[in-house]
Amino acid sequence: xxxxxxxxxxxxxxxxxSPGQSLFSVMLENGILKLKKNAVLGDMRFGACGMxxxxxxxxxxxxxxxxxxxxxxxxxxxxxxxxx
Amino acid sequence: MRHSNVLSKLDLLNAQVLIVGGGPAGLAAASQFINTECSxxxxxxxxxxxxxxxxxxxxxxxxxxGEFREHGRKLIExxxxxxxxxxxSSYVFAVxxxxxxxxxxNEKTNxxxxxxxxxxxxxxxxxxxxxPYQGWEIPKCITPGMASRIFDIDCINPDQSxxxxxxxxxxxxVAAHLIQRGVNVKAVIEYYNxxxxxxxxxxxxxxxxxxxxxxxxxxxxxxxxxxxKIGYQIESAKSIESGIQSRFRSLSNSPELEFHSDYLAISxxxxxxxxxxxxxxxxxxxxxxxxxxxxxxYGKTIKNGVYVVGEAVNVQGWRSAMVRGQxxxxxxxxxxxxxTYKSRLIRLRKLVSIGYESFFAFIRKSSFKEQTPLKFxxxxxxxxxxxxxISYKQVSNYLDQAWSTVSGLKAETRVGMGTCQGRQCxxxxxxVCAQFGINEYEEFFNARVPLRPLPISALTQIPHQxxxxxxx
Numbered sequence: 001x002x003x004x005x006x007x008x009x010x011x012x013x014x015x016x017x018s019p020g021q022s023l024f025s026v027m028l029e030n031g032i033l034k035l036k037k038n039a040v041l042g043d044m045r046f047g048a049c050g051m052x053x054x055x056x057x058x059x060x061x062x063x064x065x066x067x068x069x070x071x072x073x074x075x076x077x078x079x080x081x082x083x084x
Numbered sequence: 085m086r087h088s089n090v091l092s093k094l095d096l097l098n099a100q101v102l103i104v105g106g107g108p109a110g111l112a113a114a115s116q117f118i119n120t121e122c123s124x125x126x127x128x129x130x131x132x133x134x135x136x137x138x139x140x141x142x143x144x145x146x147x148x149x150g151e152f153r154e155h156g157r158k159l160i161e162x163x164x165x166x167x168x169x170x171x172x173s174s175y176v177f178a179v180x181x182x183x184x185x186x187x188x189x190n191e192k193t194n195x196x197x198x199x200x201x202x203x204x205x206x207x208x209x210x211x212x213x214x215x216p217y218q219g220w221e222i223p224k225c226i227t228p229g230m231a232s233r234i235f236d237i238d239c240i241n242p243d244q245s246x247x248x249x250x251x252x253x254x255x256x257x258v259a260a261h262l263i264q265r266g267v268n269v270k271a272v273i274e275y276y277n278x279x280x281x282x283x284x285x286x287x288x289x290x291x292x293x294x295x296x297x298x299x300x301x302x303x304x305x306x307x308x309x310x311x312x313k314i315g316y317q318i319e320s321a322k323s324i325e326s327g328i329q330s331r332f333r334s335l336s337n338s339p340e341l342e343f344h345s346d347y348l349a350i351s352x353x354x355x356x357x358x359x360x361x362x363x364x365x366x367x368x369x370x371x372x373x374x375x376x377x378x379x380x381x382y383g384k385t386i387k388n389g390v391y392v393v394g395e396a397v398n399v400q401g402w403r404s405a406m407v408r409g410q411x412x413x414x415x416x417x418x419x420x421x422x423x424t425y426k427s428r429l430i431r432l433r434k435l436v437s438i439g440y441e442s443f444f445a446f447i448r449k450s451s452f453k454e455q456t457p458l459k460f461x462x463x464x465x466x467x468x469x470x471x472x473x474i475s476y477k478q479v480s481n482y483l484d485q486a487w488s489t490v491s492g493l494k495a496e497t498r499v500g501m502g503t504c505q506g507r508q509c510x511x512x513x514x515x516v517c518a519q520f521g522i523n524e525y526e527e528f529f530n531a532r533v534p535l536r537p538l539p540i541s542a543l544t545q546i547p548h549q550x551x552x553x554x555x556x
Contacts, residue, residue, distance in 0.1 A: 020132075020142025025238035033223040040473035046223030048508075050230030051136055052129055053211045053357075055471070055503040055537070056221075065539050067191055070233075071173065073131040073142065 010080045017074045024050070024057055024070040027082065034083045035059055035069065044083060060084055094545045095197040099125040099169075101416055102186065102199055104176055104360060105207035107135020108402040109394025109409035111159050113205045116413035118166040120422055125199060126168055127188050129175045133160045135209055136229060137402045139237050149239045171197070177534040177542070179363050180550075183387060189542045196545040203389045203416045206360050206377075207409060210395035212351035214250075216512050218463050219321035221470045224328055224347050228258040231349040235265045242266035244346040247330055249273035249318050251458075252353040253298065253448070256312075260301040263308050270345050272305065272312045273332050275352065275458070284450040291444050316341055318350050320463070335459075352458055354399045355511060361385070361392050362531035372449075374399060375528060382415035382431070383408055391416070404441035407434050460515040468516070469509040471502020479513070483520045490514050490527045500529050503537055 008015045008026055017026050024047060027035065034044035036058045047057025047070050057069045062079040069080075101117060103110050106128030117124045126133075134140050138156025141149065151157070163170060173192040179185070186204070188197045212227045219225060228248055234240050245268040248255050259269045288295050305312060316332040319340065323329075328348045332341040355374050362368055366385040367378035376398050383391040391412040394405035414431040417423045423431075462468075464477040474497050482488050482496055490513055493499060499513050500506030506513075506529040514527050534542075 018142065018144035020144060022131075022142075022238050025234055025240055028234060028238075029240050038221075038471070038473060040471075043221070044223070045221060045470075048214070048220075048226050048230065049212065050227065050233040051211065053504060053507045058503070064191070064194065071130055071191070075131075 006074050006077050008074055008078045008080060011082055019075060020073050022070065023059075023072040023074055023078065023080070026074065027059075027069065032082060037083055093195075094547060094550075095195050097125060097169075097197055097199040099123050099199060099201045100420065101125070101203045101205065101413075102127070102201035103205045103207060104186070105135065105209055105394070105396075106130065106133035106170075106172070107207060107209045107394065107405070108137050108156075109209070109396075109405035110135070110205070110207035111138065111156070111163065112406035112409035113207060113393060113413040114163050114168055115159060116410055116417065117168060118162060120417060121167075122417070122420060122422065124168045125171065125201070126163070127171045127174050127176060127186075127199070129173070131173050131192075133163065133170065133172065136233075139233065141237055141239065145237075145239050152236060175536050176360060177536050177538055179360075179533070183364055184389070187546070189536070189538060194539070194541060196542045198546070198550065201389075203391065203419070204364075205383070205391045205393055205409070205412050205416070206364070206366075206396055207392075207394045207405075208357040208360050208396045209405075210354040210356045210399050211507065213353050213355045213511055214351050214508060215458060215460060215515065216462055216466055216468055216470075216476075216509070217318045217320060217350070218466045219323070220350070221467055222321060222323045222328070225321050226347060226349050227351045228255055228349040229351065231347060232258045232261055235262050235267055239265075244268065245270050245327070245344075246347040246349060247271050247273065247328075247343045247345045248349045249275075249316070249330075249332065250349075250351045250353075251275040252351075253301075254351070254353065256298070256301040256305065258349070259310060260304040263304055263310065268345075269305075269308070269310050270343055271341075272310060273316045273318070273341070274312060274314045275317050275335070277315060282451055284447055287443075287447045288451065291447075294444065313341060317459070317461070318348075321348050354395065356396045356399060358396060359531035359535045361390075361396060363533060363535070364390055366390060366392060371398070381435070383412035384415070398442070398445065400441050400445040404438070404445065407437045407441060410434055411438065457518070458515060460512065460519055468512050469497075469499040469502060471504050471508070472498045472500075474499045474509075476516075479516060483516070483522070488517070488522055490517055490529065493517070494529065505529075505532075505535075505537070 033046045036045045045056040048054045060081040100122045101124045103126045174188045174190040176188045178187040185200045242265045315335045319331045319333045321330045327346040330348045361377045377392040383393045393408040393412045411434045466476045510529045
């Protein structure tokens with residue numbers, strides 16, 4: 001991959017990502033499907049709508065906060081925590 | 085954990101025209117203001133413009149997999165090169181008391197913006213309608229829109245299988261696109277008795293490009309031997325080792341269907357996103373199973389200076405959305421005394437296009453016979469509200485109470501009080517109530533401020549002077 005790629009650290013696992021790729025698809029491609037722990041039932045959720053309405057793909061991004069991963073395109077190095 | 089942006093300052097913006105939403109309608113509206121010297125601000129929730137229809141592949145993916153809806157990219161680039169201020173990754177969450185100010189929050193910079201405007205064009209689009217089924221919360225049970233997005237835009241590995249179900253021509257479109265990407269589409273399961281031509285369908289001949297589009301989708305499905313099953317509804321999904329096991333029950337007396345696939349995508353068409361028009365005080369009315377904004381000529385509403393365009397007005401597809409966006413923008417130019425003889429003529433001509441699109445929507449609706457309400461039938465342990473984990477059993481316990489309206493059930497059971505603010509379960513709960521005879525047709529949750537779950541820092545950025553609480 002070109003030198004313009006970014007690193008995304010997801011729960012201490014490091015991925016090299018091409019610019020503009022959606023964070024959600026990075027996790028999907030790498031089999032990271034347990035994105036958000038449901039606060040009531042405790043089961044793990046994964047995005048359903050892909051457009052920002054279901055809020056099931058929320059992850060914690062360092063320096064930003066809890067964000068819907070389907071709305072984020074990787075344009076800088078990111079540190080992400082999932083499954084919380 | 086660091087919170088470096090907590091002390092950021094409120095951004096004050098002033099626009100003659102504020103456009104909310106960067107999909108086809110918002111883009112079409114904004115493009116009318118290029119080279120007009122109006123100060124225009126476009127706020128969009130996504131990282132990049134385009135909405136759902138014109139969502140673009142990243143540069144890197146475009147180099148390897150090619151263009152996707154190039155027309156949209158050209159439109160977006162023209163806007164980026166203009167003087168229009170584009171604010172991405174931001175959503176509107178509140179409106180000020182005088183209805184001439186909106187507050188928006190930027191998810192990337194963690195800044196709150198106070199945007200005052202003369203005119204606002206609301207182009208918030210629509211969302212897919214999903215009815216709960218057992219197991220709809222497990223990973224990889226998604227919507228066709230999401231399927232289209234991950235395989236068509238994000239271009240993930242297509243060597244996977246999917247079952248697409250629900251209702252509407254959108255399913256065919258998604259199925260055809262996925263097949264062309266190389267995805268193994270195992271079946272398309274349609275709820276209504278659709279795809280049979282009726283007497284009114286003869287008028288589809290007036291819309292040759294769309295008829296050909298539809299026939300092309302059918303042809304792609306037919307040549308790839310993808311079965312289209314009609315008259316089935318999703319019953320349950322189960323996570324098994326090799327993917328998802330889905331079961332569909334017949335609406336007649338046929339035996340149920342069972343599939344194994346990597347993904348399951350279900351939706352029953354689209355419903356308009358009306359939170360923003362609602363809190364701005366625009367009239368909302370019922371239109372079959374959808375609720376729509378009541379608009380007048382050129383997308384005007386009863387609120388002075390508020391225009392609603394695109395799928396928030398009526399779910400009629402991207403062509404109609406773009407025309408409505410253009411017309412509203414041209415009318416605003418007229419109101420700002422910046423119209424020319426030519427633009428006034430175009431504005432009138434576009435009204436004819438709106439009539440044409442509405443006629444098409446009517447014919448399509450009659451052809452596909454979508455009128456009968458969706459039947460909501462689930463097992464007791466199916467989650468109605470996935471955020472708050474409320475099962476159908478918990479809801480049905482209260483259905484015979486005097487207070488069990490949609491709002492009453494929300495207060496008692498917490499359905500709709502979770503993170504998605506009722507966007508996923510609102511329609512389901514209203515269907516449950518309608519089926520139980522509580523309300524005549526659909527009653528919905530009210531839109532409330534904030535329109536999105538906010539970090540508290542979004543509010544602490546707003547100085548005290550702006551909290552007037554009704555003092556004029």
